[in-house]
Amino acid sequence: MSAVPFFEIEQIKRTGQFNMDSDHFHETYEIYYLLAGERYYYINNRIYALQVGDLLFINKNQLHRTTSKGTSNHERILINFDDLFIQSVVEMVVNRLPLFQGESFLLRPSVHEQGRIVDLLYMMLREQQEDSLWSTPYLQALLLQLLIILGRIREEKPEPVLPEDNETQRRVYGIIEYLNTYFAEKLTLEGIAENFFISATYLCRIFKKTTGFTVIEYINYVRIREAQALLRDTNWKVTKIAEQTGFDSIAHFGRVFKQITKRSPLQYRKQNRPE
Structure with a gap:
């Protein structure tokens, strides 16, 4: 029996203090986008302070956890996907885009870039909820668009967003x-x-x-x-x-x-x- 490609996108809005207590590393890639509020994000042995519009790309098997920062309310969109889900475009995505070549990282997109990213994220959410004909290839196409945008942002802004350092x-x-x-x-x-x-x-x-x-x-x-x-x-x-x-x-x-x-x-x- 062949393995089934994995893709999941979810939007969650939380009120009150929330600290992540689920599994803290996994064999899927993760994209975390903060829609509202503030968060601390522990990843790859460092702590990042996330603000609205920040996006984290988390590589496979890297330990991570979010905790509260500032105001207790926050809203985020989270994507998880595996190699099999993007297998048809692995050569292009994994071998050419810089996203998959090293450590996890934090991006701070411009307002214009945030708009394009949020549009794609909401399209993915709708497609997953509706589960229409040819939903998987459509989600793959949307994810590829998002990954290319992230790769461009990272190439154009080579200076990384630095972790917290007190x-x-x-x-x-x-x-x-x-x-x-x-x-x-x-x-x-x-x-x-x-x-x-x-x-x-x-x-x-x-x-x-x-x-x-x-x-x-x-x-x-x-x-x-x-x-x-x-x-x-x-x-x-x-x-x-x-x-x-x-x-x-x-x-x-x-x-x-x-x-x-x-x-x-x-x-x-x-x-x-x-x-």
Whole structure:
């Protein structure tokens, strides 16, 4: 049975404080467009302050989360799609457009550019809701238009929108780099805090406030992301992968893996290994 291409677009308006608590990395591309309000967005080890009209392109398997900033109300449009959905134009899109060649990034389009982007987003929303004849190729054509516009904006504005960078955030960035480097080792809150000459309580507070994750959540996501790569790319036994990614037991590894990916390690390997 062949895989089904995946595309989803949704518009959500939220009132009151909201911090994202769903899965925080996935094997689809994501486009996040802020229609109203303000948000903090943690992505790729940095924090961005989003304003109305900002657009984030998030690459596959990159850890991310949004949290509240300023006014509690916000409205956004979110697109998720996979490689299979754009397979017919992969050579043009993935191999030529700069969007897919590196890290995730934030764009700040002009008012005119915002208008064109919002028009395309609403056309996608209507098409998905109506589910008319030839809906999939029509959505593919709309997505291709959007990706080309984003590629042009990025080429014309080579200076990136920089992440937030105050003293506390710089300290958290250092902690993130440390965790990304030493995730496979036996880590404790006390040991991490001691390495940065702060208390464990202070470590937990600034990390959660800055990224939206607890320290333990973050370590688990980094470990599971590495485990996914090993399950896809090696023939190692699951027990060895658990050891190599810092888990103290196969039971703990299996429990955390299923909590994050909604599959067991063996199910993930079966679904993601080439035949």
